[in-house]
Amino acid sequence: xxxxxxxxxxxxxxxxxxxxxxxxxxxxxxxxxxxxxxxxxxxxxxxxxxxxxxxxxxxxxxxxxxxxxxxxxxxxxxxxxxxxxxxxxxxxxxxxxxxxxxxxxxxxxxxxxxxxxxxxxxxxxxxxxxxxxxxxxxxxxxxxxxxxxxxxxxxxxxxxxxxxxxxxxxxxxxxxxxxxxxxxxxxxxxxxxxxxxxxxxxxxx
Amino acid sequence: xxxxxxxxxxxxxxxxxxxxxxxxxxxxxxxxxxxxxxxxxxxxxxxxxxxxxxxxxxxxxxxxxxxxxxxxxxx
Numbered sequence: 001x002x003x004x005x006x007x008x009x010x011x012x013x014x015x016x017x018x019x020x021x022x023x024x025x026x027x028x029x030x031x032x033x034x035x036x037x038x039x040x041x042x043x044x045x046x047x048x049x050x051x052x053x054x055x056x057x058x059x060x061x062x063x064x065x066x067x068x069x070x071x072x073x074x075x076x077x078x079x080x081x082x083x084x085x086x087x088x089x090x091x092x093x094x095x096x097x098x099x100x101x102x103x104x105x106x107x108x109x110x111x112x113x114x115x116x117x118x119x120x121x122x123x124x125x126x127x128x129x130x131x132x133x134x135x136x137x138x139x140x141x142x143x144x145x146x147x148x149x150x151x152x153x154x155x156x157x158x159x160x161x162x163x164x165x166x167x168x169x170x171x172x173x174x175x176x177x178x179x180x181x182x183x184x185x186x187x188x189x190x191x192x193x194x195x196x197x198x199x200x201x202x203x204x205x
Numbered sequence: 206x207x208x209x210x211x212x213x214x215x216x217x218x219x220x221x222x223x224x225x226x227x228x229x230x231x232x233x234x235x236x237x238x239x240x241x242x243x244x245x246x247x248x249x250x251x252x253x254x255x256x257x258x259x260x261x262x263x264x265x266x267x268x269x270x271x272x273x274x275x276x277x278x279x280x
Contacts, residue, residue: 017273025269028229058241060277064270065237072231119216123226130232138236141251148254151233154223155262 003055004048010059011044017060018067026071028078040070076127079120129187136183149173150180231266233258244271 011018015037022033029036040063047053056062137147145166152162159177163170214225226232234240235255243255259267 014277017277020276021269021273024272025266026229027265061237061241061274064273068231068237068266068270075230116216119219119222122219123216123222123230126222127226127230127232130226131234134233134235137254138239144251144254147233148257151227151254151258151262154227154233 004053007048007055007059007063008044011041011063014060014063018063021064022067022071025068026075029071029074032074036067036070036074040066043070076124079124125188125191129184129191132187133180133184145172146176146180149176150184153177153180227262228265231264233262234264234267240267240270244274 019033019037022036023030043066133150134147137143145168148166149162152165153159157165159170159173162177163173166173214221214229216222216225235243235252235258239252239255240259242249243252243259246252247256258264259271
């Protein structure tokens with residue numbers, strides 16, 4: 001186990017590799033990587049001296065996880081800024097229209113902006129819910145098949161394709177997908193009072 | 206607006222949204238502990254969902270993590 005001072009040394013030594021990792025994993029942050037690592041460095045300097053700080057067993061792996069976590073935080077923050085810049089107000093979450101129909105002749109710039117706003121809002125909500133879903137599945141070994149089946153479905157595989165790939169009966173896949181969708185639907189419904197995500201996510205099924 | 210922000214993806218369909226949250230926000234990524242366990246033991250049957258996520262769905266975040274780890278090991 002390393003102590004805090006050693007962790008800071010490891011960070012400085014691994015900084016080029018951490019920057020490379022951040023640029024590869026998060027291409028949209030390619031211009032923010034130096035800022036990102038500087039923030040993490042400052043965060044470590046605050047955390048490490050604390051009496052309750054537990055130095056990780058594998059410093060390099062732990063630091064990569066920290067970079068990954070902070071990079072995703074930053075991406076989400078960027079998306080929120082884009083979202084707020086589109087809405088021009090910070091209370092837009094509670095005032096979204098329930099459903100927006102695109103025009104046949106092509107959307108106007110305003111319609112396009114509203115649609116992008118709605119999609120970003122869907123994405124942020126869906127991201128939270130799916131991450132929570134994964135942690136829920138990982139709590140019980142028997143739920144891992146549900147996670148795999150659902151991820152395959154999100155990537156466009158049919159239940160028959162999923163059953164074949166996973167080597168299980170189609171009935172099991174149908175049951176898992178039903179469980180997963182119901183779990184996600186409940187969480188989305190709880191969080192999305194206007195049900196804009198729910199309507200789109202399940203409207204076609 | 207920074208350059209990176211101008212590259213925000215165009216989200217025309219829910220499919221775009223799903224791809225965005227999975228590939229860029231890591232919404233379906235396994236926990237760090239399970240990902241590390243998979244890299245250490247790729248044949249572990251209890252990690253087959255991670256195998257799908259990394260090898261077949263080709264999560265760019267997790268693949269970058271593996272590349273960085275492999276490079277660190279070989280250095």
